[in-house]
Amino acid sequence: MEVQVESRGTTTEADAPQGSCLRVLTCGSVDDGKSTLLGRLLFDTSSVADDQITTLTKDSARFGTVGEGKLDLALLVDGLEAEREQGITIDVAYRFFASSKRKYILIDAPGHEEFTRNMATGASNADVAIVLLDARKGLLPQSRRHTFINALLGVRHVVLAVNKMDVVGNDEETFRSICEAFEAFAKPLGFTTTYCIPVSALHGGNVVARSAEMPWYDGEPLLAYLDNLECEADGDDGPFRFPIQMVNRASSEFRGLCGQVAGGIVSVGDNVIVAKSGQPAQVRSIIHGFDYVDLARKGQAVTVVLDECVEVSRGNMLVAPQSQPCISDQFMAHLIWFDHKPLLPGRSYVCRTETDVTDATVTALKYKIDVNSLAHNAATSLQMNEIGVCNISTQTPIVFDTYHDNRNTGNFVLIDRFSNATLGAGMIDHTLWRSQNIHWQVLDIDKSARAAIKFQQPRVLWFTGLSGSGKSTIANMLEKLLHAQGRHTYILDGDNIRHGLNRDLGFTQEARVENIRRAAEVAKLMADAGLIVLVSFISPFRSERSMARGLFNPGEFIEIFVDTPIEECIRRDPKGLYRKALAGEIKNFTGVSSPYENPISADIHLKTVGRQAEDLALEIEDYLTQLAAR
Incomplete structure (x- = not known):
C-alpha cells in the first residue's frame, strides 16, 4: 500500500538563522522513542527534503513499525541497515536542521546497555540532553545511567521528555509522578536547568506544536523550549590550548604547527609556551584553510607559525603562559567501563589523551557509583557499563586540564594493548599532588656500573606456564649452570614470594594482576642491581606479561614459555593441587577454573613433554650465550 505524503518545503542554508547552534542529545532506555522524536522534529519543521520523503516512504513500507500506510519517522535517523532490520539505534546518528530562531545539531544515542560507549560519545559533544522515558x-536504570553520564560529561541542561503519553490516556498524574522521581534523582547531579515535558512523538503532541489532548500542560512544547534555552558560551573565555597534531614543513623556510584549538583564543603576536618544556615563543602568523587570519577560536583547525624554531612536535601542546595545564604522571578520574572483561587495578592499559599516548595503570579503584542511588560502593573491579572513581598512573608525564575546566584536554580513553579496542572513557578530576612531591634521586652508581663489576649483562628470564609445567625445576637447573659460570643470579619463585611480599594476596583475577605487578617491580630492582633474575610465575595473563616486559630495556626481558599440556600437568600434579581444583576444593585455579593465555611470541618456547629439565636448561643457556655474542 502506498503512503500518501504532501509535498513539503525544506529549510535551506540561506533560510537558516544566524543565531547560536545548539547540540541536542536524545538518550534513555531502549524503545522509548528517541529516533521517532528526532524524526518528528525534522518532519514537522519541514527539514526533510522531498527525495528523503520518497526514500522514507519506501523504507516505511519495508521496515516500518507504526502501521501499514504510515510513515515511520524513526527511519530518518536510524540509518544503518541493522538498525532498520532490528528497530533499534546502534550507532550515534547526527542530523542538522534549523528553526526560525537557531540552528540545531541533533544527536541520537542508542539506548541498549551494550552501546553505552556510543551514548557517551554523543554526550561528550552535547549542550543539552533530552532524556526520553516511556x-x-x-x-528505568538505563535512564538513570544516561542522566548520570550526561552530568559526568559536562552537559549542563537536561530535558525530561515523557513519551507515549497517548498510550496512557494523556494522564496528568502519571506525568507528575514520573517528573517528581526524575527531579529527585537529578537534583544532586548539579544540572543548571532541568525541565519536564509530556510528549507523544508518534503523533507530534508537544513536540513542535502544543497538544490539544493534554490541556492540563501549560508549559512550552519541546522545540519552543529549546529555541529559548540560554546556554553558556563555549570556549572563548577559557585559557588557550593548542594540541599539536602535525609539524608542517612545506619548505625549508616554513615550519607550521597544525592542530585544532582545544580552548580559548589565540591571536597573532600572542606569547605562548610549549607545555612540556616551558619554552616561550610568539605567534608570528595563523593560517586557517588557505587564508592568513588574525586570530583562531576553539574548534577551528589552523596552522600556527611561531617566531622561533622551538622544539615541539606531535603530542605536545601550545598553551597560554599565564594559565598553564597540569603536567603529571598521576591523576584521579571518573571512568566509564565499556568492555565485557572487567577493569582490574594493577593491569596495564594504553592511555590516549588529546595529546599523548602512553602506558597507564589503574593504581587504585576508590569506589564505584550505583547509578540508581548515586551511592559510592567499595569495589575491586569495574564491570561493563559501570562507573567508578580511580587513581591512574601513566608511564610518562602527560599534559592535561581537569575535565571541568576543559572537556577536550581533560578526557582520555583506555585502550587494550593487544586488540586496540577502546575499553573505557575517563574524565580527569584532578592531579595527585603526591606525584609532584616525589622525584628521582640521582645516584652515581648506575645499573651499567653494577653489572660491569659482575662481568655480565643484567637479564630478566621470565618463566611462564601452567602449574606443574616444570617452570621452577628448569629455573633451578639453569641457575646452577649460571652459578657454575660465576654469574650473579637470583630466583623469584611464585610460591616463595607468596610467603612474604605477596602473602596478603589471594587468587582472584584482581589479586593475580597485583601479584605479577609486584613481582615485576622487584625483578626490575634486581636487574638494576646488575643481576640475572629468574622469575618463575604462572603469570596467566598476556597483559601482565606485556606490562612486565615494558619495564625493561630492549633485550633485557626474555619471556620463556614452558609449554606443557594441561593433561600432562594433571598427571604430574606434584603438589596435589589439580586434584583439589578438579574436586572444587580450590577456586580460581589456572587451567581449571581460571584461564591461562598462551604467549603469542615468546622469546623461548620450551615444549617439555619427553624432554629432561637439564636439556631444557641447556637450551636456555645456549640462547643466552648467543645473545651475549651479538
Missing part, C-alpha cells in the same frame, strides 16, 4: 515504564 510513560508506561517510568524511570
Whole structure:
C-alpha cells in the first residue's frame, strides 16, 4: 500500500538563522522513542527534503513499525541497515536542521546497555540532553545511567521528555509522578536547568506544536523550549590550548604547527609556551584553510607559525603562559567501563589523551557509583557499563586540564594493548599532588656500573606456564649452570614470594594482576642491581606479561614459555593441587577454573613433554650465550 505524503518545503542554508547552534542529545532506555522524536522534529519543521520523503516512504513500507500506510519517522535517523532490520539505534546518528530562531545539531544515542560507549560519545559533544522515558515504564536504570553520564560529561541542561503519553490516556498524574522521581534523582547531579515535558512523538503532541489532548500542560512544547534555552558560551573565555597534531614543513623556510584549538583564543603576536618544556615563543602568523587570519577560536583547525624554531612536535601542546595545564604522571578520574572483561587495578592499559599516548595503570579503584542511588560502593573491579572513581598512573608525564575546566584536554580513553579496542572513557578530576612531591634521586652508581663489576649483562628470564609445567625445576637447573659460570643470579619463585611480599594476596583475577605487578617491580630492582633474575610465575595473563616486559630495556626481558599440556600437568600434579581444583576444593585455579593465555611470541618456547629439565636448561643457556655474542 502506498503512503500518501504532501509535498513539503525544506529549510535551506540561506533560510537558516544566524543565531547560536545548539547540540541536542536524545538518550534513555531502549524503545522509548528517541529516533521517532528526532524524526518528528525534522518532519514537522519541514527539514526533510522531498527525495528523503520518497526514500522514507519506501523504507516505511519495508521496515516500518507504526502501521501499514504510515510513515515511520524513526527511519530518518536510524540509518544503518541493522538498525532498520532490528528497530533499534546502534550507532550515534547526527542530523542538522534549523528553526526560525537557531540552528540545531541533533544527536541520537542508542539506548541498549551494550552501546553505552556510543551514548557517551554523543554526550561528550552535547549542550543539552533530552532524556526520553516511556510513560508506561517510568524511570528505568538505563535512564538513570544516561542522566548520570550526561552530568559526568559536562552537559549542563537536561530535558525530561515523557513519551507515549497517548498510550496512557494523556494522564496528568502519571506525568507528575514520573517528573517528581526524575527531579529527585537529578537534583544532586548539579544540572543548571532541568525541565519536564509530556510528549507523544508518534503523533507530534508537544513536540513542535502544543497538544490539544493534554490541556492540563501549560508549559512550552519541546522545540519552543529549546529555541529559548540560554546556554553558556563555549570556549572563548577559557585559557588557550593548542594540541599539536602535525609539524608542517612545506619548505625549508616554513615550519607550521597544525592542530585544532582545544580552548580559548589565540591571536597573532600572542606569547605562548610549549607545555612540556616551558619554552616561550610568539605567534608570528595563523593560517586557517588557505587564508592568513588574525586570530583562531576553539574548534577551528589552523596552522600556527611561531617566531622561533622551538622544539615541539606531535603530542605536545601550545598553551597560554599565564594559565598553564597540569603536567603529571598521576591523576584521579571518573571512568566509564565499556568492555565485557572487567577493569582490574594493577593491569596495564594504553592511555590516549588529546595529546599523548602512553602506558597507564589503574593504581587504585576508590569506589564505584550505583547509578540508581548515586551511592559510592567499595569495589575491586569495574564491570561493563559501570562507573567508578580511580587513581591512574601513566608511564610518562602527560599534559592535561581537569575535565571541568576543559572537556577536550581533560578526557582520555583506555585502550587494550593487544586488540586496540577502546575499553573505557575517563574524565580527569584532578592531579595527585603526591606525584609532584616525589622525584628521582640521582645516584652515581648506575645499573651499567653494577653489572660491569659482575662481568655480565643484567637479564630478566621470565618463566611462564601452567602449574606443574616444570617452570621452577628448569629455573633451578639453569641457575646452577649460571652459578657454575660465576654469574650473579637470583630466583623469584611464585610460591616463595607468596610467603612474604605477596602473602596478603589471594587468587582472584584482581589479586593475580597485583601479584605479577609486584613481582615485576622487584625483578626490575634486581636487574638494576646488575643481576640475572629468574622469575618463575604462572603469570596467566598476556597483559601482565606485556606490562612486565615494558619495564625493561630492549633485550633485557626474555619471556620463556614452558609449554606443557594441561593433561600432562594433571598427571604430574606434584603438589596435589589439580586434584583439589578438579574436586572444587580450590577456586580460581589456572587451567581449571581460571584461564591461562598462551604467549603469542615468546622469546623461548620450551615444549617439555619427553624432554629432561637439564636439556631444557641447556637450551636456555645456549640462547643466552648467543645473545651475549651479538
